[in-house]
Amino acid sequence: MMGLESEIDKSVLRARLAAERDALNEELRVVWSERCSQHLVNYVQECGFNRILAYVPFRSELNISPFVEWCWSSDVEVWVPRCRRQDRSMTFYRLRDWDNLVDGAYGIKEPDPETMETLSEAVLPDLVIVPGLGFDYHGGRIGYGGGYYDRYAAAASNDWKSKPVSWIGVGYESQIMEKVPTEAHDLRLGGIATETGVRTSIEA
């Protein structure tokens, strides 16, 4: 259990990071999103990845659409989450175009469970790209505070033992901070992709 003080510190930090990201110039966000998408394309090509868990961008998040569209044109599978608020779990569905998304929790567009294919637990991705509010070079990440990705990673660490899966944070360079306050339950990323490139995490 975390102390009340650090809980408050984290919510203050979240609010600050969200406001700072919202304040980034919109034209620059578009340019940075395109650059980061290109770095992700190169990374996925180099690694030979075929199945990717991605996200549907909302608010001022880095827009990975150019990357997602490249995946479609290259027969790389893209799967995106649908949130269940009741237990704060996520289920991933195969995204083949932008037309089958419906309004979801928190104002995020999400897959239509009626028409889209569910990712079975037995099927492992090669890469998980993780959105967030802040990141550091040591695999630390802070998100909106739902614990969705932390919970998903905790379950995956039990289920996905048959092969290594890369977990990469995605955001603007300005979202990188010296040290994100992390706790034991927090997911640790293997790297971070921004408009300047993809960097793997430094230990500790």
Ligand SMILES: Nc1nc2c(c(=O)[nH]1)N(C=O)[C@@H](CNc1ccc(C(=O)N[C@@H](CCC(=O)O)C(=O)O)cc1)CN2
């Ligand atoms: N594009 C995208 N999809 C994503 C995430 C994300 O960060 N980005 N998530 C990453 O985890 C999950 C959704 N997590 C979220 C958790 C809370 C809030 C949110 O708006 N919280 C309110 C306060 C609480 C509430 O409304 O219940 C807020 O920030 O004002 C948004 C997303 C899954 N899908």
Ligand SMILES: Nc1ncnc2c1ncn2[C@@H]1O[C@H](COP(=O)(O)OP(=O)(O)OP(=O)(O)O)[C@@H](O)[C@H]1O
């Ligand atoms: N594996 C887990 N099992 C159960 N609860 C968890 C787990 N991981 C995190 N939580 C709970 O979820 C809540 C939010 O966690 P945290 O503050 O780390 O969110 P976050 O990583 O910023 O959010 P998000 O992943 O939604 O962007 C906390 O109350 C935490 O205790």
